[in-house]
Amino acid sequence: MNHTIKAQSITLGYGGKVIIPKMDIVIDKPEIISIIGPNGSGKSTLLKALSRLLVPLAGCALLDGKDIYQLQPGQVAKIMAILPQTVHAPGDMTVCDLVAYGRMPYKKIFEKLASDDQECITAAMEATGIQQMLHRRLDSLSGGERQRAWLAMALAQEPRILLLDEPTTYLDIHHQLELMKLVRKLHQDMQITIIMVLHDLNHAARFSHRVIAVKDGLLFADGPVEEVFTVENLRALYGVETTIMTIDQGGSSHLVCFPHDSCLKKEDGCAPAVR
Structure with missing residues (x-):
């Protein structure tokens, strides 16, 4: 079953300060979507609203046509999971115990894990390649290993x-690529919708089907990678000149961008310097 998530005339902010004045978005099929934009543009704020972590100042976030804040947390958690920027758990907790917390939406208070829960835990650890870390403490893991444990x-x-x-x-380039390839594999194997906030434009272009670009709290562009990932759009978003190329890798092709000059005079249309 496909699930639909919508931001409908949504206004978002913190402490009375509006970050996103009004935005409409519809996500209605299983694909990988990256949200990009400059710092402070409202990317993470939007994701928090879609995931029920931030109550809108106006408008609403809808999950399958229902206001997500009118649904019970357990209902939402059986459809949607979020991995925030910063996550915390006791360092002496084992990987297995952490992953087991993912079954809490299905359990009553103090109810023990059943065999089907154990099967889900095992499957999640196998999908993320951490089954050999079953009994390791979280404080013994590398950054990449810890990220995989939280993802599991x-x-x-x-x-x-x-x-x-x-x-x-916080991941080095090796672990960044491993994580992004894992995200793509999870989508392919499970046909789930994955919505990511990304700063690395080349990761967004390579691993996404759709890109949502946000600037100054407004929806700047929304569409397939080839439509959004253009020299003109990146110039307007980031004030930087880029060269965009298509490269072939592993039997498939994808776009990459190379930033090379800042636009210092926006009133001049950010024209590239002539040398």
């Missing part, structure tokens, strides 16, 4: 929609 916890919820807020933050 989210997958143990059996979500149909997975939201990731800057999942490659």
